[in-house]
Amino acid sequence: MNDFRDQRRYDAHQEAMRNSRRAKQRATARAIQRKRRMMLIVVLLLPVTIAAFAFTWSRSDETPKQAPPVTEALPDQSAAEQSVGGRVAMPNHVRGVHVTSYGVAEPTMFEPIMALADPKLGMNAIQIDIKDERGEVAFSTPIPTAREAGAHMNIYDPVKVLRRAHEAGLYVIGRIVVFQDGYAPGADPSIAVRSRRGGLWKNDLGITWADPTNEASWEYPIQLATYAAELGFDEIMFDYVRYPTDGDAADMVFHDPGRNRDNTITSFLKKASGSLKPLGVHVSAAMFGLAATSELGIGQKPGQLRNILDAVYPMVYPSHFTDGQFGISKPGDTPGPTVAAALSDWRRRTNGGTVQIRPWLQDFTLGGIDYGLPQVLEQIDAADRTGVSGWLLWNAQCTYTSGAFAGTHGQP
Helix, strand or coil, rough: CHCCCCHHHHHHHHHHHHHHHHHHHHHHHHHHHHHHHHHHHHHHHHHHHHHHHHHHHHHHHCCCCCCCCCCCCCCCCCHHHHHHCCCHHHCCEEEEEEEHHHHHHHHHHHHHHHEEECCCCCEEEEEEECCCCCEECCCCCHHHHHHHHCCCCCCCCCCHHHHHHHCCCEEEEEECCCCCCHHHHCCCHHHHHHCCCEECEEECCCEEEECCCCCHHHHHHHHHHHHHHHHHHCEEECCCCHHHHCCHHHHHCCCCCCCHCCCHHHHHHHHHHHHHHCCCEEEEEEEHHHHHHHCCCCCHHHHCCCCCEEEEEEECHEEEEEEEHCCCHHHCCHHHHHHHHHHHHHHHHHCCCCCCCCEEEECCCCCCCCHHHHHHHHHHHHHHHHCCEEEEEECCCCCCCCCCCCHHHCCC
């Protein structure tokens, strides 16, 4: 992040971090002085101690037993982490919801979500957008690409939001949409997927894409993730970390068309993890629910990621599966068996790895039956029975079913 020191906000952030380091250095120096004084006292009292021990030994044949001292190691925190209340440890079983950047900024949407927070019995995590599907960045950063592309939206204050969530005991997952981006490719066409007809390629929604085969396009999302990690987000989730799926595929021109797709996406996530984990943040990715069942040709290969990511979030929304998938006539109308079948494939593909599986579950209606509390709880029960490490609920409008986080339906 050294290239961003010309930004006043980042300068202030760095100065705070330097002050924190100086304070730690002074504290260390004082600790060393105290240690030296203690050593001098020990040397002076050593003869007395030896004599006392000899007297005690002569009075008893029983060897004295001493309990080892109990010490608690506290992780170092940067000034930025301290300003947001420090990091919240990853729960053993994540239970949370998706919130858009605008949902965070709108009290009528955000307050009902925060009311669900109960780390012991209910919601213990929250996923908040940092960079969304359009490429909008929710808050100002010192990153030149975001500034030059006009991607900064200043929708919410990340420090205030993180502090609020952390005070409620919530584990905060920052979501960054990677390659679908309606801003950066226009500002720097060299990193964009190109069209055979000339210009930039766009998908069916008219949104440009960064080119996964051009490693220069990797820097921007990793820089965003690094800045978010420094601010104090507990986990970074990469989404749309794949090749395009909607739009005229025959019209796409890549920087390196012969590059293996699975290896490309795996390499990006490996580089991102290597950059972020030393900062104390967890790293994850959202992926298609069918990526563990079928060869999709979009670069998502669960088996290659099982020891790279801390967690993976397969989108196993029942309504997104076609009729007959997993031998189920209508998956959207059969939420429990559909979720269980999809997650069984994910468990099989990642077996032997360290990655945790946390599915995205459906809390919205899309064709077929209406989704309410019974359908949501059926998915949660199916997910928990497969032995996953938690789950997140998705609703694009950020309105979630009352009762979904009742304590009897969650894991400890």
